[in-house]
Amino acid sequence: MDDHVVGLESVSRHYGDAIAVADVSLGVERGELICLLGPSGCGKTTTLRMVAGFVEPTSGxxxxxxxxxxxxxxxxxxTGMVFQSYALFPHMTVAENIAFGLENLNWTRADRDQRVSEMLKLVELPHLAARLPSQLSGGQQQRVALARALAMRPAVLLLDEPFSNLDAQLRVRMREELREVIRxxxxxxxxxxxDQEEALTMSxxxxxxxxxxxxxIGTPGDxxxxxxxxxxxxxxxxxxxLEGVVDQEGAFISKSGLRLPGKWKAGPGSAVIRPEHILLSADGAAGLSREGRVVESHYYGGATRIILDVNGEQLMMQxxxxxxxxxxxxxxxxxTLKMDEIRVIGSASPCSADRQVLEGEQPRNPSKR
Ligand SMILES: Nc1ncnc2c1ncn2[C@@H]1O[C@H](COP(=O)(O)OP(=O)(O)O)[C@@H](O)[C@H]1O
Ligand SMILES: [Mg+2]
Incomplete structure (x- = not known):
């Protein structure tokens, strides 16, 4: 893994009997933006802190x-780290916060000032250099934390849920901004x-x-x-x-008997049907035509989300x-079901799905409600 900027080799971290991170291996390439995504408690922060050096691995x-x-x-x-809570020094100005890591380097005052003003420009805050963190909005504090992390020109930038303290609209704007600065x-x-949307749009x-x-591990598309x-x-x-089996001909048969023709590998499996895989037949789409009965219908403004009963299976469409x-x-x-986009994957891991629900995520599988 020598050519990777960051390499994790079978990294694990235990806390007593609890396993926070188990056997994680990962290579991050130069210039890459990689996102660790998963439900609360899955070990993301611990992994990041092991890269930063705030936590030592138990093994690996x-x-x-x-x-x-x-x-x-x-x-x-x-490395430069942006913490979830920003962790700005409250008694220091914006400029002093950004200069903090530079103080210990044997730089001239002029070089230091130069770097600080460069960083202020990068995050578009030159006019707020003399403010204290308490005089800034959440988004501005976040930018100061980013500037501070980047001031040392680290090989690796580490960010732990950097948008979690921002409201929904600002969050979207800040992630575009952050992507821009990183680039x-x-x-x-x-x-x-x-946040899956954050991961999909930024990584x-x-x-x-x-x-x-x-x-x-894969691209957002994968x-x-x-x-x-x-x-x-x-x-x-x-x-x-949908839970079911793939028969000898390669077709998927769900528990309630919905048959999806295909060329999958025989054995138990789960069919993954996304809302966009189901279209109204009237729109002339190619695929498998079926009649469904509306079970639920929710108007969202731009679209209506529908739970449709097809052959006893509940499918979500939009x-x-x-x-x-x-x-x-x-x-x-x-x-019409777009058969060329529907996937059948190997046997499900119900415990993971249950955990997701337990931790307050919205259940996303209508057939399990
Ligand atoms: N210092 C610690 N002591 C004991 N358990 C911890 C400690 N840090 C994290 N854990 C546990 O490790 C698991 C992973 O935590 P964390 O990495 O913070 O997850 P995430 O960031 O994905 O929410 C959790 O079950 C958490 O309770
Ligand atoms: Mg965390």
């Missing part, structure tokens, strides 16, 4: 720039979030974690369109998950209907 090794970091304190690791300084970045690659382990486990399919995006025409429970709809 962390490398940065090809060097083994075992026993190295955080300030020797060439312009071209820093290798590890980013922690439990080069996503590492999906569950119960301390990596479930899947993760969303080619989930390799039931957990990944259900955690990222909405989907209907459509925009003409004004005043969105369907009511009991109505029949002719739909």
């Amino acid at each position: 090794a962390v490398q940065i720039n090809g060097q083994d970091m075992t026993g190295q304190p955080p300030y020797r690791r060439d 312009s300084v071209d820093v290798t970045t590890l980013f922690v979030t439990h 080069d690659r996503i590492v999906v974690m569950n119960r301390g382990r990596i479930e899947q 993760i969303y369109e080619r989930p390799e486990s039931a957990f990944v399919a259900q955690f990222i995006g909405w989907c209907s998950m 459509e925009r209907f003409p004004f005043g025409r969105h369907p009511k429970p009991g109505e029949k709809l002719n739909v």
